Amino acid sequence: MTRRLKEVDAVLVGMGWTGSIMARELSRAGLSVVGLERGQDRKPADAFALPGIRDELRYALRQELMLDPAVQTVTLRHDDSQIAQPVRRFGSFLPGDGVGGMGTHWNGQTYRFLPSDHKLRSHLSQRYGAKAIPEDMMIADWPIGYDELEGHYARFEALCGISGKAGNIRGEIQEGGNPFEGWRSGEYPNKPLKSSQGGVLFAAAAKSLGYHPFPSPAANASNPYTNPEGVKLGGCQYCGHCERFGCEADAKASPQTTLLPVLAKDPRVEIRDLAYVSKLNYDRKAKRITSVTYVDLRTGEELEQPAGLVILSAWVFGNTHLMLHSGIGTAYDAKTGKGTVGRNYCYQINSGAQLFLENEELNPFMGTGALGMVIDDFNGDNFDHSGLGFFGGGYVTLNTLGARPISFRPVPPGTPAWGKEWKAATAKWYRHGATISVQGSNYASRGNHLDLDPTYRDPLGRPLLRMTYNFTDNDRKMSAFVTGKAAEIAKAMGAQHVGVRARSGDFDVVPYQTSHNTGGTPMGSDPHTSVVNRYLQSWDAHNLFVLGSSVFPQNAGYNPTGAVGALAYWAADAIVGKYLKNPSALIPA
């Protein structure tokens, strides 16, 4: 027996970054808002208190702040000839869990996508000819140009107090910033973080090779900061516990440190945690969502929450899964190319070079999630791809994130994994090892997609989301090329040993690579090839808006959160400025 609740103006599914931003903007416009969150609502002052939050085993290894696969997971196959296997333990990517979502335990690397990333297909067609793009590469233009989104990128950066150095202010290239980036309306809200010794050496070597190093843009505040919401962030202590941890210093921008304190005092916003949404109830004829069904995990009771406006803010898997399971739109069929939901699923092609500098004190345990020096010379289309046999690229960075000792004990290539020799190498090299990483783009391919699994089910009895995904030749060639540049810089730094690992072979779900999964509900201008329009409004249900990286048509060589935050503000502006005045399709299908 499902209990039907009183209708509210808006219901949000998922209370991470995008849900928190949208809740704030809809409340500001006077709407009553209910945010449903499957995980717990952890109070930072208690849950992230010292010293317990610095427990590597509990948070980094047992992943206490992450989603447990027992609650929800996906199945994986490399292509449609295989039977998909459930991802029983998360490894290569780690979905978030609880109020704050992945914003709770991210590193804070906050980039903008390149202007050319916003119009990828037309940009590459113009520069290399339309025929140069492989037939099965389903790259697309964003339906939103960089210039249109600049103010929204800036707004998210101001919310978070991003520390960095601008490289391009209104078209003028700035010394020390990224000369390849799109124009900015102004400088970053905070000055760059201090550089680690590894970063200093990386920058010098990159410069000597003719590249353009700049400090990684960081949602780790270099100074105490009060954001435009009036919420105060502390200054970063470089404790080395960002990724997989909550921040006890309130220095890492997260929903908890930027927005949730405002929402907690807002009588129009109610956040219900441990609310596991099972379905959106869809009126196909009226093209609208009437309500959301969820299970209260405290009692097991099933509830129905009617709402005038429904926001999917449940990350890539949750957004796509709920649309497929609720029968909204048409599932993508990789054989025919028809249908849209589940299309354009992408990941990221990350790789790196491990280097060892015997005479340098690198103090690898000091650091923060976005501390590093970066070059963007080989990202996107910042370099000529003529004759290279691939498109895309990645940034190359030396990050000093905090070498927590269970997980980060690099030893030179060829060292055994245990025993006397391993022990001697570990004792010798721990303080002298560093990693140069490549954050590589991933362009949509016809076969890579998401749909519903025929065999495996979740605890609510729904089919699991099935991922059909593998790397492409384009990805492997790109990775070999850009990883070669990382190795070149490592050698220029004078390293005694360099271990180089480009991404090759098949996608492996075990070793951690990145949690920058994208696509499944791509945005676009054509309802035959996209799930949402340029306002992130569903083509099939006018009161449904979809937020997060699930709307990316392909993935760029950048961390996605900057673009995800900007798009959330963009969609909020469209809802408040356009949709609420006349609730209907903002663009005719």
Next chain:
Amino acid sequence: MAASTSEVAPPTATPASNDYAPSFFTPAEWAFLNAACARLIPNDDNGPGAVELGVPQFIDRQMGTPWAEGALWYMQGPFLEAKAEFGYQSALTPKQQYRLGIKAIDEAVQAATGKPFAALPPTEQDAWLKRIEKGEVKSDALSLKSFFGSFLLKNTMEGAFGDPLYGGNKDMAAWKMIGHPGVRADYLEFVAEAKPYPYGPVSLHGKRG
């Protein structure tokens, strides 16, 4: 929903003490675990080994957590054979891995040498562990290669380099060996320096080393 991993016994005053009585492992299993740990991280000039650090005790205590029951994982069938790229596809929980894995290794060693693993000289123990690591020792019950890499070795490193709170890393000796200052972790004044950090480690309980 997330099952807590913090429900472990409080630390004793001497985590790696000889009088620790295992609550999960049988005497034969305990003998194997101590012998194997002593080879994975041997006691030598670089510092104490896994046994001196309390790693067997750490692993025994971990067997009492939800993690060891597989409670955090997706454990619904069918369980099918798959390539390593698809990750863990066994129906066995970590507890079952240890129970069946140790039994299978001891049986294989017994059949070949007439002795259990723990009774072999260290060089022969190393040779067996290398063969298991490479997947050359087979069992009908489970993949010994996976047991070795994903459980025995991984958990040994967790115990050695994790906080003493969990029963290993006695006196933070593994952190001292590599130069890690534990949870001290306010490096604002040091991060831009290119010289050794001047202070010794601190544990979650505030003990200084």
